[in-house]
Amino acid sequence: MDRIAVRGGTPLKGEIAISGAKNACLTLMPAALLTDEPLTLTNTPRLADIKTMSELLESLGCEVAPLQDRRVLAIGTERISNHTAHYDIVRKMRASILVLGPMLAREGEAIVSLPGGCAIGARPVDLHLKAMEALGAVLELEDGYVHASAPNGLTGAVVDLPFASVGATENALMAATLAKGESVIRNAAREPEIVDLANCLIAMGAKIEGAGSSEIRIQGVPRLHGATHRVIADRIEAGTYMIAAAITNGDIVLTGVTRDLVGAFADKLEEAGVLVEDVEHGVRVRRAGEHLKPVHIETEPFPGFPTDLQAQMMALLTLAEGDSEIEEKIFENRFMHVPELSRMGAHIEVHGGAAMIHGPAHLTGAPVMATDLRASVSLVLAGLAAEGETIVNRVYHLDRGYERVEEKLSACGANIRRLSE
Numbered sequence: 001m002d003r004i005a006v007r008g009g010t011p012l013k014g015e016i017a018i019s020g021a022k023n024a025c026l027t028l029m030p031a032a033l034l035t036d037e038p039l040t041l042t043n044t045p046r047l048a049d050i051k052t053m054s055e056l057l058e059s060l061g062c063e064v065a066p067l068q069d070r071r072v073l074a075i076g077t078e079r080i081s082n083h084t085a086h087y088d089i090v091r092k093m094r095a096s097i098l099v100l101g102p103m104l105a106r107e108g109e110a111i112v113s114l115p116g117g118c119a120i121g122a123r124p125v126d127l128h129l130k131a132m133e134a135l136g137a138v139l140e141l142e143d144g145y146v147h148a149s150a151p152n153g154l155t156g157a158v159v160d161l162p163f164a165s166v167g168a169t170e171n172a173l174m175a176a177t178l179a180k181g182e183s184v185i186r187n188a189a190r191e192p193e194i195v196d197l198a199n200c201l202i203a204m205g206a207k208i209e210g211a212g213s214s215e216i217r218i219q220g221v222p223r224l225h226g227a228t229h230r231v232i233a234d235r236i237e238a239g240t241y242m243i244a245a246a247i248t249n250g251d252i253v254l255t256g257v258t259r260d261l262v263g264a265f266a267d268k269l270e271e272a273g274v275l276v277e278d279v280e281h282g283v284r285v286r287r288a289g290e291h292l293k294p295v296h297i298e299t300e301p302f303p304g305f306p307t308d309l310q311a312q313m314m315a316l317l318t319l320a321e322g323d324s325e326i327e328e329k330i331f332e333n334r335f336m337h338v339p340e341l342s343r344m345g346a347h348i349e350v351h352g353g354a355a356m357i358h359g360p361a362h363l364t365g366a367p368v369m370a371t372d373l374r375a376s377v378s379l380v381l382a383g384l385a386a387e388g389e390t391i392v393n394r395v396y397h398l399d400r401g402y403e404r405v406e407e408k409l410s411a412c413g414a415n416i417r418r419l420s421e
């Protein structure tokens with residue numbers, strides 16, 4: 001298994017090009033199931049999760065052609081030849097549940113393995129299932145699989161989400177595009193990735209209003225057609241490299257993004273003493289003064305502070321002059337990076353869903369291990385600021401969501417390398 005070795009202490013300087021958003025791509029790809037014409041996605045990130053979604057789509061009968069060095073994916077679904085998303089693939093990646101809505105809408109049947117728990121909590125899919133039921137599907141659970149059927153097609157309805165779940169909003173939105181009549185998704189998630197999905201569906205002929213607000217209205221159409229769509233930039237990747245600039249007291253321009261894309265996160269970085277400025281081709285990030293300030297953070301659905309940047313922000317706050325607090329409100333058990341950061345010299349106490357970070361710490365390199373994607377990159381960030389060498393084990397987590405992390409960071413002067421085994 002590959003590891004990453006980081007030797008800290010170099011202020012990072014230069015430019016980093018931000019890739020297409022993993023989370024947008026993972027919902028745009030299943031949207032291809034809604035039509036028998038090709039869907040071409042450009043600006044696709046080259047990540048392990050995208051490969052897993054390709055495998056899942058291929059298992060259902062799609063043809064997925066990676067073009068231009070995997071920067072473009074052409075997905076053709078002339079016929080869905082198999083209605084079952086098997087456990088072997090679904091267990092690898094929870095986003096697999098996103099084939100449920102489109103397959104059910106087009107075929108009137110979908111059999112999808114339940115994903116089960118994962119390292120950051122129970123993560124049930126009850127809201128996805130309730131949304132499908134609201135649209136007229138009949139569901140049965142058998143042997144760990146959900147069998148969803150709607151032999152006469154789905155019917156437009158009000159889908160009232162008790163929590164603004166990103167995935168459940170995406171599944172409901174895709175399913176409703178082919179349902180008969182009007183659907184309204186209430187308390188919809190407002191993430192930019194949902195807007196990106198809606199824009200792609202509109203390009204495919206769907207009738208959607210209100211994406212990006214908490215009420216999305218969809219007029220069902222009998223069929224969708226092919227389209228070409230550019231995946232939006234990855235705001236989580238951008239936020240991660242913003243922290244790389246701040247944690248090393250460096251100066252980085254992230255190209256292909258704007259400050260708006262990372263809204264609440266940029267506000268918190270500024271509160272912590274980091275400048276985040278729009279420049280000609282992107283966003284420039286550097287510290288405002290020598291010291292970082294402590295801040296209070298609560299993770300929230302968009303437009304609040306994203307849970308996917310919580311671990312990285314914690315790494316930064318270990319260096320702030322004073323006590324910071326982070327409350328994790330989206331996922332239970334998303335503090336697995338804490339014991340590892342502590343092994344590097346951080347002073348952090350966790351009480352339930354809140355972590356108190358006592359700064360400033362003097363970070364020192366150590367062998368560390370991560371249990372999820374964002375936790376592992378937070379250890380790379382801490383390693384960039386630590387004295388000595390940090391070895392991050394289980395790099396496959398990083399490869400799920402960060403494209404060539406060691407190349408992007410070393411181009412800005414980081415002493416980082418991959419140790420392949």
Ligand code: UD1
Nearest residue numbers: 023026095123124125126127128165166167168308330331
């Ligand atoms: C998506 C992102 C993930 C991000 C998360 C929150 C993708 C592929 N992944 O995940 O990176 O961290 O949004 O911004 O886009 N919940 C239920 N029942 C459900 C669905 C969710 O209880 O049916 C709970 C979850 O356990 C969690 C919370 O709702 O506590 C948020 O989950 P959700 O917004 O659905 O996140 P995902 O779509 O899984």
